[in-house]
Amino acid sequence: MNRYANVALALLLTSFTIQVQAGIAIGGTRVIYDGDKKETSASIRNPEKSGVYLVQSWVDSGEQNAKAPFIVTPPLFRINPGEENILRIVRTGGNLPQDRESVFWLNVKSIPATDDSQPRTNVLQVVVKSRLKLFYRPAGLEGQxxxxxxxxxxxxxxxxxxxxxxxxxxxxxxxxxxxxxxxxxxxxxxxxxxxxxxxxxxxxxxxxxxxxxxxxxxxxxxxxxx
The missing domain is CATH 2.60.40.10 (Immunoglobulins)
Incomplete structure (x- = not known):
């Protein structure tokens, strides 16, 4: 690459502002849904001092086009810096085995919110999707x-x-x-x-x-x- 190409590349890179943000924090590495309970929950926290996010959450079965018998509320919400919110996960039915655990996936997508009151700049925004195992654990299983x-x-x-x-x-x-x-x-x-x-x-x-x-x-x- 010659000297002029290097200069052009440097100008191109400096014309963009890249925001790298830590994103939201999820309480725990997996979710356990006890079969004798009506619901379970997971905490969502925004540890940043300035970043605002839209958080979208849902449960899937891990198989294409297969729905999971769970809903998450709220499915979409805004979380400000320093705030914490709770995701409620409720079983909606489904014929799940009662002699063993079943596994599903909790998806949590954090989307950086844009501020329309500020001047628009060239910003690369990164959407982060976290995927946690959700274990449905029927009541009365043997062992620990x-x-x-x-x-x-x-x-x-x-x-x-x-x-x-x-x-x-x-x-x-x-x-x-x-x-x-x-x-x-x-x-x-x-x-x-x-x-x-x-x-x-x-x-x-x-x-x-x-x-x-x-x-x-x-x-x-x-x-x-x-």
């Missing part, structure tokens, strides 16, 4: 969710590793390692179900994992021989 990760089992078949979960709770994996090598695509092990992965080594002999609790904490490490 915080100890479910202890009960996972792991088995090897050829070059595949299968992790099974006999409990009625989802186990969200923080790490899953085979002989110390991490399987990066590991996420959740469904209740009374299993997931399979390709082994990272041909001579796998041990597997270990950590899980994430309802409060976002990381468990101790569980290890098994293969």
């Amino acid at each position: 969710p915080e100890t479910a990760y202890h009960q996972l089992t792991a088995a090897r078949s050829g070059n595949r590793l299968t992790v099974s979960n006999p409990t009625p709770y989802y186990v969200t994996l923080f790490t899953l390692k085979v002989d110390g090598k991490e399987i990066k695509e590991a996420d959740m092990v469904p209740p009374k179900g299993s997931v399979s992965f390709t082994l990272p080594t041909a001579t796998a002999s041990s597997v270990s994992w950590q899980s994430i609790s309802d409060y976002g904490g990381v468990s101790q490490t569980e290890s098994r021989k293969l």
Whole structure:
């Protein structure tokens, strides 16, 4: 790139004002909906000193064109600097299993509000969308969710590793390692179900994992021989 092109690029970049804002803060890393309650909630806070946002929220099932049996109120609201608001999540029906958890997704989109009273400038506004797991937990499930990760089992078949979960709770994996090598695509092990992965080594002999609790904490490490 020659000297004139460099100057032109510099002028182009300086003609824009780019606003990088921290955005809103959501209370918690996941939402638990107890089946014996009429609703659950999540807190939304604007920690900034000047930024104003429009917040849009909804729940989806994670599948295309499939509606989730939950509504969020308010679905759209304005939040000023330093303010906090509460999202109410209410179940609206749906034939959900009562012997295990179901998982959905809470979406929270923060849109920077524009001030029409101020002179318009070239501003790049960033819309941030957060996506949190929403676990519907029926009343009366056996065991405790915080100890479910202890009960996972792991088995090897050829070059595949299968992790099974006999409990009625989802186990969200923080790490899953085979002989110390991490399987990066590991996420959740469904209740009374299993997931399979390709082994990272041909001579796998041990597997270990950590899980994430309802409060976002990381468990101790569980290890098994293969």
